[in-house]
């Protein structure tokens with residue numbers, strides 16, 4: 001059944017972060033073009049960390065059809081949308097405020113539910129956290145239902161980072177959420193990277209995407225990339241992102257981050 005095989009990663013390494021950022025922008029433009037041709041829209045999930053800044057190559061670039069983008073967060077922290085820890089706030093500062101994307105095309109967690117999901121102790125917030133995750137799942141269902149008749153949403157592109165421990169989205173090593181095989185969106189209250197309360201897309205969503213692109217740059221990522229790509233048997237969360245065929249996972253890295261990778265690199269071409 002070739003149609004259900006996990007894809008093998010395509011790793012492209014660039015000599016410096018600037019070249020990486022420019023090539024990533026061209027890759028995204030190509031994905032956008034194909035998606036709009038096929039479906040009239042471009043569904044994208046983005047994470048936080050250093051990723052939003054690495055999308056800077058899109059600012060002012062010809063051919064970006066911002067009005068066709070439908071953006072979701074691959075993971076989000078349970079804080080107000082203008083809080084310094086919010087991925088939405090970060091993306092707004094780094095990107096959305098600099099490009100003509102319609103506000104309604106950016107799908108945030110429901111701000112009306114954040115206060116109740118923030119009460120202490122976390123055990124008193126479980127119902128509200130469940131509600132906020134359900135509401136975000138409904139937001140995804142509204143976008144994807146009746147458009148792609150699949151069990152899980154099929155994002156055109158999911159853009160991810162990887163943490164030093166091999167986490168991606170808010171899927172952390174050893175966490176019970178790694179075996180979630182049903183829900184599209186889940187919450188956690190014990191993220192080892194602060195803040196502790198977060199929502200995240202689950203592995204089935206990541207692994208049904210048409211394309212997932214990891215972005216990692218700098219020498220600080222060197223050991224993580226070596227383990228994630230050369231030792232997938234260790235099962236780090238980022239190693240487990242292997243969208244089923246014809247989906248594909250790409251790694252956009254720079255030479256500093258890629259210094260220890262033995263996994264074969266592919267020359268970047270569009």
Ligand SMILES: O=C(O)[C@H](O)[C@@H](O)[C@H](O)[C@H](O)COP(=O)(O)O
Pocket residue numbers: 047048049050051075076077087160161162163164167168169170193
């Ligand atoms: O909200 C988050 O915490 C992120 O979505 C997280 O998964 C991030 O992508 C990695 O921790 C890598 O972060 P850096 O790119 O900053 O290393």
